[in-house]
Amino acid sequence: MRQVQFLEAWSGGEAGQGPEQVVTLFRRVYGQEPEGVWSAPGRVNLIGEHTDYNAGLCLPIALPHRTFVALSPRRDHQVRLVSSMTPDACVQVGLDGLQARGVTGWASYPVGVAWALREAGYDQVGGFDMALASCVPVGSGLSSSAAMTCSTALALDEVFGLGLGGSDQGRVTLIEAAVKAENDMAGASTGGMDQSASMRCRAGKALRLDCRPGLTAMENVTQVPFDLKERGLELLVVDTQAQHQLNDGQYEQRRSTCEKAARILGVDNLRQVADQVSASRDPAAALQEVLDRLPDEVTRHRVRHVITEIARVDQFIEAFGRGDVHEAGRLFDASHDSLRDDYQVTSPELDLAVDVARAEGAYGARMTGGGFGGSVIALVNAGKSRDVAQKIADGFQARGFHEPRALAALPSSSARKEC
Known part of the structure; x- marks a missing residue:
């Protein structure tokens, strides 16, 4: 290997x-x-x-x-x-x-x-x-x-x-x-x-x-x-080298579906619906009521992803902030599963990388970016990134996929003048 x-x-x-x-x-x-x-x-x-x-x-x-x-x-x-x-x-x-x-x-x-x-x-x-x-x-x-x-x-x-x-x-x-x-x-x-x-x-x-x-x-x-170091964690990024494309119509198709759903629901954007669902006494019931107003299964899947994903952002911030790494990882997993099943933007390489990372002890793993190829991230214990990345690479070789690459993600600074 x-x-x-x-x-x-x-x-x-x-x-x-x-x-x-x-x-x-x-x-x-x-x-x-x-x-x-x-x-x-x-x-x-x-x-x-x-x-x-x-x-x-x-x-x-x-x-x-x-x-x-x-x-x-x-x-x-x-x-x-x-x-x-x-x-x-x-x-x-x-x-x-x-x-x-x-x-x-x-x-x-x-x-x-x-x-x-x-x-x-x-x-x-x-x-x-x-x-x-x-x-x-x-x-x-x-x-x-x-x-x-x-x-x-x-x-x-x-x-x-x-x-x-x-x-x-x-x-x-x-x-x-x-x-x-x-x-x-x-x-x-x-x-x-x-x-x-x-x-x-x-x-x-x-x-x-x-x-x-x-x-x-x-x-x-x-x-x-x-602060990953404070939590004893690393954020592993694995580039699957499954080519990532956003100009082939798939991205625009999903965006158009969401815009059409917003018009059907009588709002300017799906964020307004997400806020209404989040503020309700029973968010699960409120979400189902929204989905029942949509005309087809594909649109319902797309909207369900967007509404639940928006909610997961603040849930992740709160969980990580209080040091609940297991809950933060669960939210990573839920995000990927929603992108795979409801938004349908993953790929065999992305799904395999996530599955291997989870099996190798990652707290959570998910695709990141627009999808249809690209990268996954995994929240792992400090010192484990290379081991997990190697297992993913071994799995890719066994399946005949392109050889992946990995990097360590540390939150860094924005655009600047260098010299």
Whole structure:
């Protein structure tokens, strides 16, 4: 049996692995020094899946694994981009006259941010040269795309003097540009949780993100202590390497089903229903009454997941906060089972990884991210991550699945300037 690969985070700072790699690439391609280096993290969502676009609650943490961009502004409206994944292929795009879906491939994400900022009225955003390198695994459900758009947004904010990156309210504007880039330019539907985590998480904290419309930047976020070491725990992340795709229609199909269900129920979003159910004397009966009003079994399954998942977020915060690791793990399990059975966004690889983690003593395990591939997380005792990950890898080899990769998730800091 092969030893499972653990993915280490690159160090930041002026002499760190990430900045050094991306500056070297920038120099080689453009023949000059960049104006600076910025980075943004990937994320793991602890619980609250497919709730953001239903105005619900979610609970991400930022990963120590980050995307680094070296960038300099240009005097024209041309954008040149290069990635360490394809260092000999420089992409060039003009911003003038650019329309939604006007760029394809990975370049649509960073170019989309510049386009979105210009669409929002920030006309001073012009062309730029950029090099990118990342240790966030691509296609893993750990939000490598948000790490790309958020690092770009923070870089453009500084070099073009937008003055947004220094405050929570300003960062919300950058988040909106990153979301628009993914949705409208790249065509990858996203509800905003990934970008909010990348821009607003803090080290040692989980981000309780309330996605109800109309909330201010100070109202929609609560920083929740998430000290794994204090509890004698580790959060294992296993990238199944089952390709994670959000632009194949499955994500949008579920989102549309939820929006249609809200219209049938006479509300703006399913969060309103979730709040009504939670506030009732008998939540189980209230939920069943809601489901009975829906026209078909598929819609009932989707809505049941959303309502119960929103409730699980605060239940997890309360359980972990009082040190009830078994209850916190049970909520992980309930979340995955709901995503598997009601929302139907898991895969054979995700389900096997969860089953093995549970069998190997994890307090709880669940898929994280949009699903249809990607990653799982497991709450395990300190020192057990590598053993559990190896058992998952052994199980994958026995089933003929791709070899998984693993990493340790520590709640880390948000997007920042490195040097």
